[in-house]
Amino acid sequence: MELEDVMCSAKGCRAAARHVLVWNNPKVHTPEREKTWVACDEHRSSLSEHLDVRGFLKRIDPLRPVCAGCGASFPAEQDFCPVCAESRPGSCGSRD
Secondary structure, eight states, rough: OOGGOOOOOSSTTBOOOEEEEEETTTTSTTTTOOEEEEEEETTHHHHHHHHHTTTTEEEEEOOOOOOOOTBBOTTTTTTTTTTOOBOOSSSSTTOO
16 A cells, blocks of 8 residues: 555545554553554644644654554655565565
8 A cells, every 4th residue: 555545534525545644542541552544734633633622632653654564664756665675566575
């Protein structure tokens, strides 16, 4: 899956996500449990405020590619997996 295929979690939004909102409801989840929403640039603020006002927001990370072969994440502008040193897209073994 390409980054452009990851859509914002805001209701009705079909824009590409660019941010990962990491959250945890302390009344329901153990402290180490991390839940995620993804957000486009337009909805980053409203979604993070929704979580933050409830005390759920832990941090906001950039959405990054994840190697389908080994699971490592790396900067979007990088053309290969830093763990497997194989070219993208798709997986570590892909030479597309």
